[in-house]
Structure formats: C-alpha cells, structure tokens
Amino acid sequence: MQVAPVAPPIIAASPAPPPLSAREIALVVFFLVAFTWVCQAGYASGPSADLRAWWMASESLAAGQPLLIYPAETEVFTMRPDAEWHRRMLARSEETALYPYLYPPLWVALGAPLTRAFSFAQAAQLASLLNPLLLGAMILLARRAAAIPLRPAAALLLGLALTGGTLVGWPAIYENQPQILVAALVVLAIERDRSGAPLQAGAALALAAALKLYPALFVLVWLLAGRMRQVAAFVMVGGALGLGSVALAGWPLHRLFLDQLVVLSGSVLLSNINFNVDALVSQLFLLDDMTRVTEMTTRALGPKAPRAGLYWPRLRSGRRGPSWRCWQPSRVLRWRCAAGPPQRRPPMAGRR
Secondary structure: OOOOOOOOOOOOOOOOOOOHHHHHHHHHHHHHHHHHHHHHHHHOOOOOOHHHHHHHHHHHHHHHOOHHHOOOOOOOOOOOOOOHHHHHHHHHHOOOOOOOOOOOHHHHHHHHHHHHHHOHHHHHHHHHHHHHHHHHHHHHHHHHHHHHHHHHHHHHHHHHHHHOOOOHHHHHHHHHOOOHHHHHHHHHHHHHHHHHHHHHHHHHHHHHHHHHHHHHHHHHHHHHHHOOHHHHHHHHHHHHHHHHHHHHOHHHHHHHHHHHHHHHHHEEEOOOEEEHHHHHHHHHHHHEEEEEEHHHHHHHHOOOOOOEEEEEEEEOEEEOOOOOOOOOOOEEEEEEOOOOOOOOOOOOOHHO
C-alpha cells in the first residue's frame, strides 16, 4: 500500500530547546530582576497615563456613568477624554496628563470592581512590576519561536537593552501601556503555534485581540497556511470573550466603542513616537494644508499643565455610492506634547 507524502507546513515548527543549566537559569533570573529594578528606578515615577485611562474609565462605570468612558468626539480624534475626567482630577488635586480610553468595554467591566478595593497608585505599582517581566518573557518566547542561535541569557540581555533603551519599549514602560501585554500574548501565540500547540496558540491570540483589535489580523496567516485548529480555537475563545463582554458591559457601551473607532480611523496622529504609513504620507503631502487649533490646555490643573497643539488638513470625507466610504484619512491630528485638559470653550476641531 502506498501512502501519499504529507506536505510540509508553511510555518515550520521550532525544534525542542536543549535543557537549561543552573548557571543559565541564574543569569536569566538576574537579568530579569536587574531590568525590573532599573525600570522601577527610572520609570516607576512616570504618569502611567495609558493605565490611568483604563482606571478612570473603570471608575466611571463603577460610578454609574458609562457615557464618560469613551470620548464624545464625532469629528476628529483629539487625544482628549471627557471633560469630567479633568474635573475629577482637579478635585483630587492631581496634576497629570489624561488620555482617553480606547480599549474594548470588557476590561472596564472587569476593572470597575477593582477601583472600589484598590487605589490607582497600587494598580500602577503592580503594573510597573509586571510589565518588565512581561517584556522579558516576550523576548524569551521570541527567541524560542525563531530558534535564534543565542543562549537564553544572551538573547534576553540583548533584547532588554534594545527594548528598554529605545523608543520601542521605554515609552510603553513609562506609561504602563496595556500594549505590553498585547505584544506578549501575540508572541506567545506564535511560539505556541510553532511548538505544536494549536489550541493554546489560538486562545492566546484571541485574548490579545480582546485587548486590542489588530492582533486578529494574524489569523489570516493561519488561514493561508491551512492551520484550521488554530483558527477554530481563536474563533471559539474570541467568541466567548465577545459574548462575555456584551453580557458584562451591555451592547450600548459597545456601540460607543465602535463609534469611537470610526472617529479614530478617520484621523492620523503625528508625534515623535508614533510611526506608521498614514503619518508619513500626511507629513510629506498634507502639512501645507494644515490649520492650527488653539491650545487645548487651560490652567485647570495648575500652571505646569502641559500644552498641546492640534492640526488637521482642510479636507472633506469622500463617498462613492450610498455605503462606500473613502479610505483616505479625512483629517490629520498633530500632537506635540501630552494632551492636557480641554479649553473652556469647545475646540475648533469639530468646526469647518
């Protein structure tokens, strides 16, 4: 009897790593502890603005104010949360930059009970301890997935130096961005896939997509490779997370989230740490058509409140047919500094 040969997979599996020696394990632990200590010494005093956005949104839901979770902007994304957040910070005599919450409602629903039991300072302290460890774990997982011919300690030291000492990592550590967890989950999904654990790979990618939507695009790689077990696990876990999110937070809050994504997709954010194709095209071809919006900040949080400027091109959204929306960005936003509290009068971004 003849058996047809099995076609090799498009994504080759990673070879089993050799066992680690006690010296190698000790070096890995030392580098992780040292990196965490450096992050605590250099970044722990940061504003944690991205983490604070989740905390403020969770507080809003816990207080029965779901309309304050997402910005109420309908024209252009301005990196500003609801004005009530600034009044809340003013009542606490806290001076810090505030960013809007842009993640799915599930995590606000889960975070709301935490705001009653813990303070933001405690949450930020925990995040500042976990995020360096997540970065280290991500580097080790990437080394294993890519079969890099470096010992774990050497790969970890190189990766931590490149991550924590460049714009790739230090802004995320400084602001305690949830993006760190998202990136670690994506790398975990790739490593599990290459190690022959398809169900774990799909579950990890689904959890990453539940935190931030873009990891769902990686499912296309599995579809093209015919790796249907990973896709099935992603769909099942992702569907369960989605249904759980609607059950916990309600559909109206998800509508607000989707509406804000529409506004965000129609804007381009330009800053010294934001790199993408839309930003590059906007800086090359649309700068001459930009109109400055008056400063966003007031002295509501004190004389040292950061200042910011907004710019957007005078372009109109195009439509072809009743339901086709123009793909080109309709507005460009330039963000120079940390966004502070809003002006006493509405900004010009919503007017033509």
